[in-house]
Amino acid sequence: MKPTIRDVARLAKVSITTVSRVMNNPELVAPDKRESVLTAIEKLKYQPNALARGLIHKRTQTLGVLIPDISNVFMAELIRGMEDAARENLFNLIICNTDIDKERMISYLQVLNEKQVDGIVFVSEPVYPDYYEVFKRYDIPLVLAATHSLEYEIPSVMINNEQAGYDAVEYLIRQGHEKIGIISGSSIEPISSIPRTQGFMRGLRSYGLKADFEKCVEYGGYLFQDGYEAMSRLIKKFPDLTAVFAVADEMALGAISYLQENGIRVPDEISVMGFDNTRLATMTWPKLTTVAQPIYEMGYRALNKLIDLIEYGTVDELRTYLPHEIIERESVRRRV
Template structure:
């Protein structure tokens, strides 16, 4: 079936292409008689206006690009929910790109978002590379990062104080009389979960006079199976930990599963603290003591900042730090 063009619509209605464009975009006044005539032809022909063509006329796509590493992680799902609801408020759409931690895919998506003329990009990645830096040196439209500082660039970031959050989680365990406290951190290429939360953990140990033990440090990739494997390794130590701090809740779930399957109990034998407070944390058995990030609010704020930048309003290029909270549940207890 031949696709009808705007030129043909104009000829059939006896008007100019500019008049048809005004009717489609509701951009300038058109008399009721001409409006009805054009709409009648559109309805009779089943004409569908091109989104790209309309966006070129308006100079606006009303689309924001969103690049995340793993939508299957409940943290990102909640974050996206906050962004989408704010985008809907302003009649904007979000083009979601999910890289599954594949750096080549991330770069392909960034190029795609540029080609699609999105009005801005909200960017999250587990590691900022030189390729990312080269891209954003050339990209001139609004950009916001979440949970990731982009050093040397004029880009606002929405986050919590990850160092302090790691400190608070560890300090809580110390005050519960734990002295053999392990950590399941993220790779050190991850500035927040791999470095800042880990540094907070080490600082808390130092402040309370507890010797740092490299054997109590394990690395995961945010998935439950890596938490499980980390706990297996920890239980094989001559002196296993009495508590474990995991830098996300999914790995905490894996740690707890491992402890239980090895015939031990949480929290009677080993206390476990997670991070994020995803919905599963409160429903897991035992429910997980965790650091609550205001995930929805972080997503909502990032989109609010994006909209302001698109509108040309001044936004300070700094980290917008939202408050975190330690939520105590059943997975921890005082060490006797």
């Protein structure tokens, strides 16, 4: 028969309340009593019931994660960071794939509310006013990962996407490229696509290069096929380009595939640069030069920020911006 908290209290010769305090607020218990309880727990191999712990704290030790596309390789690494942080803090995760569908997201929020999750991480998508009203209605602690909100006071963890777009084109310019195109995501997506494109255009202008938006920018999506199709359109309107910056690694690989299928050598004739530094960046030839964002750390930090919000009702830093860096591989050639 499994030992109970009553058995621990009896062996340690203390009250059940004291045992509970040792497990949940040990600093409130005198050292001698604390040692007696810990010794009894070890001797009996007692494992506190998760439901009992939840009743003490009025928590379920469960967190929800709302993500837009679970098939995206970026999400896998982000969730891994969250999972590791959750396990370290004795929390469990419920992963919900919204498919960027408002009704589906609201449905998942209802489920998470019914499950009495202690908090939610909302990933990648913008926080539109109607989304915010739904979040307010459920009044569950909320943290944003790989997105942010300047309109609402919601804690967040991400990178500076506008500066990252600038740094990408600056790198290509310093490699001797002047005719540079960009394959971006949606033309109305304000978290990643628009800021990275704005940074790209700012970089061209700051180096005195022609910034013809209609010619050098091609929109699409974030997946391989999107990059493939966007590259086919871009090269038709900008045939003399020498370098392409794609705002996601998977898109960059699609662009490389199109170029190689059409007899255009990468990087000898056209250099290609990606974004994210997912594991895909090293699974192709040439290996992908890319802007690396700390995806795992982003998930890890967002989850820990959520736990701080649950524990203390506040966070040390409302909007956290992590550093990015450029990883040089073989897909960009220096022009002499």
